[in-house]
Amino acid sequence: MLLYIHVPFCAQKCAYCAFYSEAGERADPAARREYLAALALDFGQAAAGGTFDTLYLGGGTPTVLSPAELAELTDITRRAVFAPGAEKTAEANPGSLTEEKLAVLRAGGFNRLSLGVQSLSDTLLARIGRRHRADDVWRALRLARRAGFGNIGADLLFGLPGQTDADWQTAVRAMTDAGLSHLSLYALTPEEKTPLAADLAAGRTRLLGDDAQADMYAWAREYLTGAGYRQDEISNFSLPGRACRHNAGYWRGEEYLGLGPGAVSCLTEGSQPVRTRRAALKEYAALLRAGLPPLAEGAEPLDRETRIKEYVMLRLRTREGLDRREFSRRFGASLEDVFGETPEQLIRARLLLSEGDGLRLDPDRYFVANSILVKFM
Template identity: 45%
Template sequence: MRPALPAPALYIHVPFCRRKCCYCDFASRPPAPAAVEAYLAALKREAETALASWPNSWEVPSIYIGGGTPTVLAPAELEAVLAVAARFPRTRGAEWTVEANPGTVDAAKLRLLKAAGVNRLSLGVQSFDDALLKFIGRSHTAREACAAWELARAAGFDNLSLDLIYAIPGQTMAGWRATLRQALALAPEHVSAYSLTIEPGTEFGRRAAAGTLAPVSDELDLALYLEAQERLGAAGLGQYEISNFARPGRESRHNLVYWRNEPYLGLGPAAASYLDGVRRTNLSAVTAYHAAVMAGVPPVAEREEATFELARAETVILGLRLVEGVSWERFRQRFGVDLRALYAGPIARLTAAGLLIADERGLRLTPRALPVANQVFLEFLP
């Protein structure tokens, strides 16, 4: 029998953006009226289906509305998405995040979000270098990013997260430092800093395949990462995950659900769920998603039931992304086995190599292992 898990977090995917960024491989498209109408109808129906079997005791600990760009929707459309989210019982003080992009928010939309109960915004700034923003296909400028930030503060949001991308081809250390300085000048509660990954099927992927775009060197990638670690940490944003930094108590509670391998329900095209040990990913095309939901068919594109062995490995790998690591006691309570005994070989090898720390609390990466974490994770794959 599987050990009982807590109520799931809730994720809602909004599959619309003004345009596709050059690096983006997420499910998104421009918000044509017919597509938005179909999406909203299916989202409401999918939520109703989930709520029909929702246990009375379940209260979601967090809500995250992402995309895509949720704030690209018109106010009435955005309000409809918020209304779907609001139907799910949530814990007192639950974190409710909405992703937003500069240029798609104004004072009226921000008031709408605030009135609905949204208490955290994640702003997709990516860079404060206008040339790099244009290069990666973003539709805003650095000035527009700062203006959107100030509008959010004026609307009363006191928990703002800022997304940054580094290792962009053509980026220099001096330029990255300038972006970090501007980011810190805004006094964010949270910063996510991700290394640019060139994915197949994206504009950058096509350019790379054609030989017209080369990624930055591994040495520069690492140097930019270490620079972010140092500057963000010195400014009071403690690193709590490989790519995430926060002021005390402002860590992303929703993302902690993912990293602790806890359950979550995903609604919308391409949304992923992890419930009762089963991972599901919804159909990504709005038309296919709409057709399935309205026909009363689960809109599932992929389904994988995690074996007990895989669930344990995933819990270790995801948990090691966190600076706090994996708790011996939490792992034992969840799986009924001692993590130290289960993975004695990998733990001994990686500890001897200076990549893991095993102490009285649990298992975690050493600071020098954070940039090469994927090498560590391979040791725990079943």
């Protein structure tokens, strides 16, 4: 099973971010103490004694925690059993990563780091409300290597307001030259109720157009493939043997337990898969103190139709694609039984590639994947 732990704090909110995290005064030491105490209870109830294949410490920004707080958190995770060689990833912000925090993470068993680099242009970083600067990235990478992290990935954003091809290509090249083992490339998306969405609506800023974004994505795919990276999924590239096992578990539709405020779990209860979301910090902590399940709302049973659609969406976004036999085994029906003519029509239109029992998106159509996958909705 996969284990995710959410750290719901950030030094400040980035202009485009809709993830749940508390910033400013709401992330003060008292809030962090309350979080760690509640997480210990949550972990004790839901994870202690469990066996996990991967651990992903995400956020928010795990590295806004102090070294002592991070040590407390890694101590909490010791109450679960991890499979031999388990992958343990910590997300880190280049601006808040220190030698001491890296040492704590290593001592806590973390063997993979995911850096939120986003861009190497200080102007663009400032424009999207990131606190760190390019120099912080280089400093963080030096410290991480020195601390013994050999498996380091980075997230990069494209389509930023005013971003040039040169900005983008410099960032991608620099990350490959630095030997990063994994890159996640995302188009900047104007999530609702963010400062970026407000600026766009008011005409104060503009994202790059679809064609410019498509060109950036196509260039990166070609460049990374040539540089020895394999495309594991629409947004994810890795060097041989360095694919993110935690992500791969999500894409295979495995069960996952999410702990911490705002974290989502998908687990089977009896024979019924259910999805739950933990409450935001204050309510999460209060519910746990009262001995109650720390959920934002009731568990959502996932009906067969929802599970099928989610599975198809996730599988078709991957390099491996969807295996028809595996689909039939899981759902007791063939793809055609469920979707009728749709798969064949997409194959005939060359939007999907069919090889033996395998079905996958044509990689040249990845940028417009959503417009194809919607046919399975």
